[in-house]
Amino acid sequence: MKKRWVRAAKGNIETTDLLAQQLNINSSLAEILVQRGISCFDSARDYFRPQMSHLHDPFLMKDMDKAIERIDLALTKNEKILIYGDYDVDGTTSVALAFSFFSQFTSNIEYYIPDRHKEGYGISTAGIDYAAENGFTLIISLDCGIKANDKIAYANTLNIDFIVCDHHLPGDELPAAIALLDPKRNDCPYPFKELAGCGIGFKLAQAYCHTHQLTSDKYEQYIDLVMVSIAADIVPVIDENRILAYHGLIKLNTQPSIGLKALMEISGKHKDYTLTDVVFTLAPRINAAGRMNHASEAVKMLLCTESTIAQEQSLLINLQNTERKTSDQSITAEALALIEDCEILVSKKTTVVYHESWNKGVIGIVASRLIEKYYRPTVVLTASNGLLTGSARSVAGFDLYEALLGCEDLLVQFGGHKFAAGLTIKPENIQLFSDRFENIVASTITDDLLKPEINIDSEIEFRQIDGKFQRIIAQMEPFGPLNMAPIFVSHNVFITGKPYVVGTKHLKLNLKQQNSTIFESIGFGLAEYESLLQPNQPFSVCYTVEENIWKDQRRLQLNIKAIEIDNQYN
Structure with a gap:
């Protein structure tokens, strides 16, 4: 091209x-x-x-004081705390960081990762029910929750408090959580808006240590996890992200956590990692757990404290990554055939394709593959629990999120970034969505943006x-x-x-x-x-x-x- x-x-x-x-x-x-x-x-x-001393004061983030106060109360009363996170790399590294950090101060803590195929993205009713049935009174969500208004309202009826740590764009109304840590809130004065979800968790740990006069090694030991999330979530490598990525790479290449070290060994690249190496070597393997089975397998690996167990977990995840490659290659070929067999689809300025049998876990990768062939905003959908769920990817310079916002009334839910998003839609609305999405993109995108630059x-x-x-x-x-x-x-x-x-x-x-x-x-x-x-x-x-x-x-x-x-x- x-x-x-x-x-x-x-x-x-x-x-x-x-x-x-x-x-x-x-x-x-x-x-x-x-x-x-x-x-x-x-x-x-x-x-x-880049110097760690140049990181911003975590208490500049709106609600950070409320979050620390609620966590202190939970620790004092020995409440059960549930760490809740998304199933991608950012989510699993976030959960591993927060769970491991707060496990230093309580044993009354667990983590929960939703099942991609059964529960979908974000806070789920099933996750909240699990918390209620098992006596949890505080949920700390990471890399999700900023738009979970209904779910958090439901948790409140069960006397479960929420602390949300997210980096996605909020909706018009914020959920009724005890604390909402998200620099993208309009009322948040935090000077850097582009932290990954794991970065928000890191700032929470940093704030806790500052409050209790604990040494920085209590939270800096997780900086390699933060670096992996920065690489995988493709956030800007400037300001704090640059500092965290720089020092995270140093740790990865000198003293990696046991889980990451095992994953490095199984991948065949043992040293001299760059951020690009993390993107193409470690991140796909961590992601594969949630795509092909359950992301808790990735969290188990990241939390490993024994090399033998870490090696077993990394072997399992590596096998899942091999399965993922086979699956996404097969689905990509099918999706390309659907487009190429229809002259109308070829000539459009968007791609929207659907097949009920496609693996939900790999359709985001397939969307990216389709953009390599047809460089235009792309949505790939599959069937899930009576609905259609999918992943959307954009091209450089075009705001995908705004285009989806114009289709909001046709969507059950959606969320994401300027260049990537997830969405759920009723089957009867797929043609309406496809037509409107095409019209919105065609009327706003320039011809230049339809050529890779x-x-x-x-x-x-x-x-x-x-x-x-x-x-x-x-x-x-x-x-x-x-x-x-x-x-x-x-x-x-x-x-x-x-x-x-x-x-x-x-x-x-x-x-x-x-x-x-x-x-x-x-x-x-x-x-x-x-x-x-x-x-x-x-x-x-x-x-x-x-x-x-x-x-x-x-x-x-x-x-x-x-x-x-x-x-x-x-």
């Missing part, structure tokens, strides 16, 4: 030149830093050396790339939304030797410019260019600069994102 090349706006030249001089770095790298809001030596120091940070020449250049880029990690690995563009590039295909889709090639070093390069999914690139024919490339490690040998490599043979891009 052809992509749009979008060049970032240049920052202030004087600021860029001064920063390059202060940091003794290449002006192109200084330009990228300025684009990311780093304009002086002090802000650069904070960026390159590559955001180029800076134009450089190969001669600027050396070991120091790459080391500075490496210090910009961890990479993620709003702090992506810098993408460069270079023109008048030539191949040396003959490109060749690796596997079936990837292209290996050597590149150079006039008077430059020859760089080994890899283009994932770019095999089609093998026969198109000719000796002595100039072209343009956009790419990231990486250090490739093979058999303990380290060398610079260009990771090619796109090629333009006629040297033109928009």
Whole structure:
């Protein structure tokens, strides 16, 4: 699929030149830093050396004082506390963190993860009934609850109090909980709005320790869990998330929790994890438990204190991940066939597909796969308990949540983010929903947004790339939304030797410019260019600069994102 090349706006030249001089770095790298809001030596120091001391005061979060007061009362009276969380990575890491942290102060505590297939997303009536039947009087929900008005009202009738720790957008009315910790509340003054759900749980633990003058290691020991949630939930890697991800990766690579260490070993990658490695290696395995069976298996692994048990749990989860791969590949093929067999579906600006037999646990992955083929807002639905339930995914720059809000009267429930959401709908409303969703998207999305884009940070020449250049880029990690690995563009590039295909889709090639070093390069999914690139024919490339490690040998490599043979891009 052809992509749009979008060049970032240049920052202030004087600021860029001064920063390059202060940091003794290449002006192109200084330009990228300025684009990311780093304009002086002090802000650069904070960026390159994130400090835990720079985390915000947890009591700036609305209702934090009420939450701590209610937890103190529960601990004093030895009430039964239930930690309740979602079944995805953010939810399971949140539950593991909160359960383990508060288990330091009480044994009268359990956790509960809803069954994805029987109960669906969020707070469930079954979960509240379980709490009532077993004598729980306080539920702490994580990564869910901010829109559970009816369910929390029901819990109140059973004399069960709720503390909600969530990071999703609230509805017009807030639920009647004892405390609602969510920076996205309109009345919450917390300075950073983009914490993951596990991050909210971390702030609750931090506030408890501050209140009781406990040492920071009581909550900082869970920072690798927070990092995994940041990676998996694709939240912006800036501000507090950057600090937490940075130090969480250090812990993962030096002293990981027993459960995560076992999962690293079973995955085949034992060390040198980046945030990207977590996204593609650890997160899918943790997610697989809730997709294929029950997410409590993931929580058990994350809570393990014995290596042998952790290894058994990680083996189980790894097998579930293998099953998940087979399932999502099969369903993706079926979904693509449904679209391709219908000319009307192919020509639309949205995708809405449904089959009653599809596995509820993998349809979110299928939606993402469909976007790789048809780059447009996508909803995939399956049957569940007499209703249709599904996952929605968007494209860069388009607010999916707002589009679903326009269909709210046709939905039983929905929730999520700008780029991803879950929804439930009555079967008789599927065609009405599909038509309205198409109309809303078609009337608001631009043609440009229906083409995947590559955001180029800076134009450089190969001669600027050396070991120091790459080391500075490496210090910009961890990479993620709003702090992506810098993408460069270079023109008048030539191949040396003959490109060749690796596997079936990837292209290996050597590149150079006039008077430059020859760089080994890899283009994932770019095999089609093998026969198109000719000796002595100039072209343009956009790419990231990486250090490739093979058999303990380290060398610079260009990771090619796109090629333009006629040297033109928009």
